[in-house]
Amino acid sequence: xxxxxxxxxxxxxxxxxxxxxxxxxxxxxxxxxxxxxxxxxxxxxxxxxxxxxxxxxxxxxxxxxxxxxxxxxxxxxxxxxxxxxxxxxxxxxxxxxxxxxxxxxxxxxxxxxxxxxxxxxxxxxxxxxxxxxxxxxxxxxxxxxxxxxxxxxxxxxxxxxxxxxxxxxxxxxxxxxxxxxxxxxxxxxxxxxxxxxxxxxxxxxxxxxxxxxxxxxxxxxxxxxxxxxxxxxxxxxxxxxxxxxxxxxxxxxxxxxxxxxxxxxxxxxxxxxxxxxxxxxxxxxxxxxxxxxxxxxxxxxxxxxxxxxxxxxxxxxxxxxxxxxxxxxxxxxxxxxxxxxxxxxxxxxxxxxxxxxxxxxxxxxxxxxxxxxxxxxxxxxxxxxxxxxxxxxxxxxxxxxxxxxxxxxxxxxxxxxxxx
Amino acid sequence: xxxxxxxxxxxxxxxxxxxxxxxxxxxxxxxxxxxxxxxxxxxxxxxxxxxxxxxxxxxxxxxxxxxxxxxxxxxxxxxxxxxxxxxxxxxxxxxxxxxxxxxxxxxxxxxxxxxxxxxxxxxxxxxxxxxxxxxxxxxxxxxxxxxxxxxxxxxxxxxxxxxxxxxxxxxxxxxxxxxxxxxxxxxxxxxxxxxxxxxxxxxxxxxxxxxxxxxxxx
Numbered sequence: 001x002x003x004x005x006x007x008x009x010x011x012x013x014x015x016x017x018x019x020x021x022x023x024x025x026x027x028x029x030x031x032x033x034x035x036x037x038x039x040x041x042x043x044x045x046x047x048x049x050x051x052x053x054x055x056x057x058x059x060x061x062x063x064x065x066x067x068x069x070x071x072x073x074x075x076x077x078x079x080x081x082x083x084x085x086x087x088x089x090x091x092x093x094x095x096x097x098x099x100x101x102x103x104x105x106x107x108x109x110x111x112x113x114x115x116x117x118x119x120x121x122x123x124x125x126x127x128x129x130x131x132x133x134x135x136x137x138x139x140x141x142x143x144x145x146x147x148x149x150x151x152x153x154x155x156x157x158x159x160x161x162x163x164x165x166x167x168x169x170x171x172x173x174x175x176x177x178x179x180x181x182x183x184x185x186x187x188x189x190x191x192x193x194x195x196x197x198x199x200x201x202x203x204x205x206x207x208x209x210x211x212x213x214x215x216x217x218x219x220x221x222x223x224x225x226x227x228x229x230x231x232x233x234x235x236x237x238x239x240x241x242x243x244x245x246x247x248x249x250x251x252x253x254x255x256x257x258x259x260x261x262x263x264x265x266x267x268x269x270x271x272x273x274x275x276x277x278x279x280x281x282x283x284x285x286x287x288x289x290x291x292x293x294x295x296x297x298x299x300x301x302x303x304x305x306x307x308x309x310x311x312x313x314x315x316x317x318x319x320x321x322x323x324x325x326x327x328x329x330x331x332x333x334x335x336x337x338x339x340x341x342x343x344x345x346x347x348x349x350x351x352x353x354x355x356x357x358x359x360x361x362x363x364x365x366x367x368x369x370x371x372x373x374x375x376x377x378x379x380x381x382x383x384x385x386x387x388x389x390x391x392x393x394x395x396x397x398x399x400x401x402x403x404x405x406x407x408x409x410x411x412x413x414x415x416x417x418x419x420x
Numbered sequence: 421x422x423x424x425x426x427x428x429x430x431x432x433x434x435x436x437x438x439x440x441x442x443x444x445x446x447x448x449x450x451x452x453x454x455x456x457x458x459x460x461x462x463x464x465x466x467x468x469x470x471x472x473x474x475x476x477x478x479x480x481x482x483x484x485x486x487x488x489x490x491x492x493x494x495x496x497x498x499x500x501x502x503x504x505x506x507x508x509x510x511x512x513x514x515x516x517x518x519x520x521x522x523x524x525x526x527x528x529x530x531x532x533x534x535x536x537x538x539x540x541x542x543x544x545x546x547x548x549x550x551x552x553x554x555x556x557x558x559x560x561x562x563x564x565x566x567x568x569x570x571x572x573x574x575x576x577x578x579x580x581x582x583x584x585x586x587x588x589x590x591x592x593x594x595x596x597x598x599x600x601x602x603x604x605x606x607x608x609x610x611x612x613x614x615x616x617x618x619x620x621x622x623x624x625x626x627x628x629x630x631x632x633x634x635x636x637x638x
Contacts, residue, residue, distance in 0.1 A: 017458040019626040025453055026616040026623040029566050030498070031557035035490040046560035066452060068611050104631070105638050106484035108498070109616050110476060110624030112631070112638075264634060267462040277464070317466050317635030341636060342485060 005083050008127025012060045015119035023116060024061050026109040027051055033103035033113055038344055038367045039096040050103035050113045053092040056081055057120040086129040093117065093124055094131050095360040096367075099224075099350035100310040105341065114315070121226025130225045133355040138221040141234055146217045147354065148185035155216050158188050162196040168203050170195065173245065174210035179284075180247040180276075181211055182218035182238065182262065184255035186388035194254065194388075197415030201285070204418055205293045209251075215241035218253050219389075220261035224351025231261070232269040238262060242276050252280045254386040254411060256311030257349060263316065280312060281411055282386055286321035289328055296329050296417040303332035304408070305378040307371070307394065308343035309387035326384055326410060329417050336374040344370045348393030368397040375405060386410040427596040430603065438603035445610030446618060453619065466635035476628025476638055477621060493551040497544050504541030508534060508577060531584075538581045545574050569612050575601040 034040040034049040046052070062069035063078055072078045101114040124130055137147035144151060159170045171177065179202075187194045202209045215237040222231030242250050252259040263278040288294040306326055312318045319340060326333050338344055347367040352360070371394070375383060383405055385391060391407055398405055421429070483495045509515060513528040529537075549570055552558045579598035582588050589597065608614055616623075631638040 016456065018454050018456040019458055019623075019630065021453040021456050022619050022622040022626060025449070025613075026619040028613050028616050029552075029558065029561040029563075030491075030494050031555065031561055032484075032487060032491055032494055034557040035487050036484070040557070044556070046557045049557050049561060052561060065456065067448065104627060106487055107627075108480055109620045110480050110627045112627040115627075115630060264463045267464070268459070271462070273462050273464060314636060315631075315634070317468070317471075317631075319468070319635065338486070341638075 001080070002083060004126070004128045005081070005086070008086065008123045008129075009060060009081055011126045012057055012120070012123035013064055015122055016057070016061050016065060019112065020057070020116055020119065021061060021065055023109075023111040023113075024054075024058050026111060028109060030108060033107055033111075036102040036106040038100075038102075038347060038370050039363065042367045042369045043363070047092065048096050050097070050117075051111070053089070053097055054113065054116050054120055056086060056089055057116055057123070060123075083127070083129075086124060086127055090124065090129045090131060091360075093120055094134065094350075095352065095355055095357075095363055097350060098310070098345045098347060098352045099315075100345035101315045102310075102342075102345070105314065118223075118226065121224075122228060123226075125226040131355045131357070131360070133357070134221065134225045134351045137351070137354040138225045138227060138230055141217065141219070141221045142230055145237075146185040146188075147219055147221045148189055150185045150188050150217070152213055152216070155183070155188055155211075158192045158195060159211070162192055162199065165193075166196045166199050168196075168199040170199050171208075171210040173213055174208070176246050177208045177210035178247065179207060179209040179249045179251050179279075180242050180245055181209055181251045182253055182258065183211075183216050184219045184253050184258050184388050185217060186219075186255065186392055187253055188216070190392060191388055191409060191412070193412050194409060197409075197412045198281070200415045200418060201288070201294075201411075205288055210245060210247070212241040212245060214244075218258035218262055219255055220258065220265075221351060221354070223261050223265055224257060224354070228269060231265065235262065235266045235269050239266070239270060239274060242274075247276055249277045249279050249284075250274075251284060252278060253388070254281055254309075254312075254409060255389055256309035256316065256387040257351075257389065259316050259318075260311040280316065280318050280321075282312070282318055282321040282325060285411065285414060286325055289325060294325075294328065294414065295419040296414070297419045298417055300330045300413060300417060302330075302382050303334055303380045304330050304382045304384050305334050305336055305375060305380050306339065307336075307346065307383055307385040307390060308339055308341075309385060309390045310343065310345050310349055312387060313343060314341040322386065322410065325414065329414050330384070334378040334380055336378055338374065344374065346371060346387075346390040346393040347397070348389060353389055353393050364393070365397055365400045368394075368401075372397070372401060372403065375403075380405075382406045382408065384408045384410050384413060423590060423592045423596065427592055427599075430596050430599040434600065434603050438606045442606040442609060445607075446615075449610045449615055450618070454622065461630075461633055463633070465633040468632075468635040468637065470637040471628070471632035471635050473625035473627075473629035473632060475632070477624045479628075479637070480624045491555070493547060493555075497548040497551065500544040501541050501548060504537050504544065505573070505577070507537045508541060508580070512580075535581070535584070538577060542574070542577055542581065545570070545577070549574075565612055569608065569614050572601075572605045572608050572612075572614070576605055
């Protein structure tokens with residue numbers, strides 16, 4: 001057994017807790033989780049059944065934590081995990097799982113399958129079986145500060161451009177501001193108008209805010225790959241910056257996995273609650289809307305539908321904010337059949353979009369077909385969403401399928417129609 | 421061993437052994453699973469009505485939107501055979517008589533009703549077995565244990581019916597076979613997927629609680 005495999009198995013042993021054991025003990029192989037997974041529904045291949053993706057973790061559970069399993073292991077009736085098996089599972093644990101958590105919503109015995117996928121990834125990463133693309137993204141986040149390799153001077157340039165476009169000052173390292181704003185690299189590189197949109201909204205509502213030159217990046221490839229030590233280092237940058245600036249709130253960008261990382265995993269990675277509150281940008285905007293501070297001058301006339309990013313809505317609990325905010329700014333909103341916590345993933349969450357191997361990309365496009373059908377059923381040609389990663393993935397899929405659907409970011413849409 | 425001795429054995433030592441293994445097994449398995457504990461969630465919880473372990477405990481008894489159509493046999497068959505089993509086990513007069521040994525009693529259902537429910541339960545279990553073999557996902561997931569536990573569940577219902585109807589074997593022998601099949605089921609329960617009968621409550625509760633902290637009613 002290689003040293004890395006041994007380490008991987010020992011990490012998996014550490015990962016197994018009472019919920020995991022209870023979940024494995026409860027599975028009756030009914031296969032209903034497959035019906036909730038876009039990688040199964042769109043391919044029809046049973047290997048993509050969510051509970052099956054957990055087989056390496058289940059085997060460790062059985063061999064190490066059950067009486068019969070331990071007896072079986074002693075008698076040589078069960079085989080220990082091998083590197084080859086874990087390598088074969090990489091496709092199932094990363095390429096074909098976006099950690100969207102839809103399976104966890106349907107299991108009749110109540111298994112939280114994505115909770116266990118997150119754990120299995122820890123063992124996969126440490127034993128060296130995470131995909132190359134995700135390893136690179138994690139390495140760049142640790143070494144450079146962003147999964148896309150964006151450095152602070154690049155952020156500064158974007159700030160300057162947005163200051164020019166909005167005529168507003170974008171504060172940096174402002175001690176004692178109320179809110180510290182985090183960004184995702186995708187926004188900095190592809191949707192910088194998000195920053196301008198925030199500047200407009202904060203100016204309009206009189207909220208003091210700041211960016212930190214020490215911590216702008218909110219996404220956390222360490223979590224996606226399953227390396228808690230690295231994930232902690234990435235979160236710690238934000239915590240240190242926010243606490244030294246003395247802000248009351250840290251604003252998570254639209255990006256879904258960033259929200260999961262800072263809001264829900266962050267305190268657990270740090271081993272303590274934060275001294276500040278973590279708020280998703282839509283939660284803040286909805287609060288402003290309810291207070292009557294988010295008035296629009298006119299409405300967006302084209303009918304739209306909405307894509308709910310998994311980590312913000314189903315997994316993150318920002319359930320009520322998106323639809324009222326959208327309805328505030330559009331004349332006609334047509335929900336998809338499955339929306340809110342029942343939405344279907346874009347196919348690129350959980351670090352999957354960082355895997356650039358051709359097979360993984362083709363699989364992603366295939367999995368997107370469910371979203372494509374649901375968009376087409378609404379009969380609209382414009383979709384709004386609120387996650388930069390979903391946007392990139394969906395735009396690539398639109399190109400792939402030659403769809404003419406336009407994709408808009410909710411925060412920017414609101415900012416464009418904000419009362420002057 | 422003649423048939424009377426066989427019956428005496430399954431009613432005496434057989435029952436003691438199987439109930440003993442069941443009780444110790446359940447206690448052991450519960451300890452094995454839940455003593456693992458878990459880390460406290462340090463993220464500040466969001467509260468939302470409907471989002472809790474207790475809600476999920478109930479909610480998972482209902483099909484998720486769209487899934488009934490995608491896997492109708494799993495749901496419809498699942499309801500019928502679970503409810504059918506419960507009726508046959510707990511509402512058949514001779515079974516209630518067993519409970520009177522420990523001083524409990526409740527009203528049962530008339531025999532013809534139990535007969536009907538038994539036949540429906542058996543038929544449903546056959547359909548579910550067919551679905552397990554026929555549906556690619558189920559077939560793919562299935563191991564020896566899935567078929568073995570199916571048989572362990574099917575046999576007591578079948579032999580019970582045959583005994584009551586005096587079919588196939590002399591009544592005494594069939595009754596003994598019936599009791600033996602129940603004993604095998606009891607022994608297997610803690611150590612196979614049949615244990616979901618117990619852990620389903622813990623699993624649903626955990627899922628509801630974990631996601632409930634995030635304010636998501638799952």
